[in-house]
Amino acid sequence: MVNISILMGSESDREIANRVTSVLENTEYSFEVEVISAHRNPDKLDEYVSNSDAKIFITIAGLSAALPGVVASKTKKPVIGVPVSAKLGGLDALLSVAQMPPGVPVACVGIDNGANAAHMAIRIMEMNK
Template sequence: MRVLVVMGSKSDFHIAEKVTGILDEFGIDYDVEVASAHRNPKRVEELAKKDYEVFIAIAGLSATLPGVIASYTTKPVIGVPVSAKLRGLDALFSIAQMPPGVPVAAVGIDNGKNAALLAIEILALKDESLKKKLEEYRERMRS
């Protein structure tokens, strides 16, 4: 599998569907897991150490999941803040304000679609056919 989509809670599934819809459209292999950084820290560590090329972590509230994953891998981690409390600003700030040396890319609140597209851009750096699909997708979006 190329991408791991991790949700902190089953209640985030509606955001994961936005991610997987785009990944399916591009034919990207992925796995989906539910693992809370607070309730299942060992499981999160195990997942972060698996051989995926990109991680997409969906989390609300304190949104520590993307940062915890990033602490265990040198692979790209994309955080998707979920609108739970404070209209998702708490989650956005948690993801965007990572300490130096532990980067996490952040997309907009509830924007699973952009997380998937960013993951595809990363994968397309080494995959010409995927790059072509992405260019065609962008062209369709402009029309």
């Protein structure tokens, strides 16, 4: 069983995922990292989220940053979005992650701040012990 799932929209987000894992490696919580694009692999993403036993999803995405919202639309589990500074200094991704419609909540951390996403996931896990 995996406690925390870290999803990247593309392999180019690996540096941010490494910031997440470097924090989680020092905890008791298990995690896995997957590359699944909401745009290029929607069926694979749907299957992954539906079958995952993770308690929390950390989603890393730039540009349109659709991944956090798509994941949040498919689960009731907490979703943390990490906007990536791929273009426009990451402002486009930040706004995409932060401006979710009612009923599709995504917790949003700062641009490229994978470490804070990990710290937020740890706090959520600690509350549910």
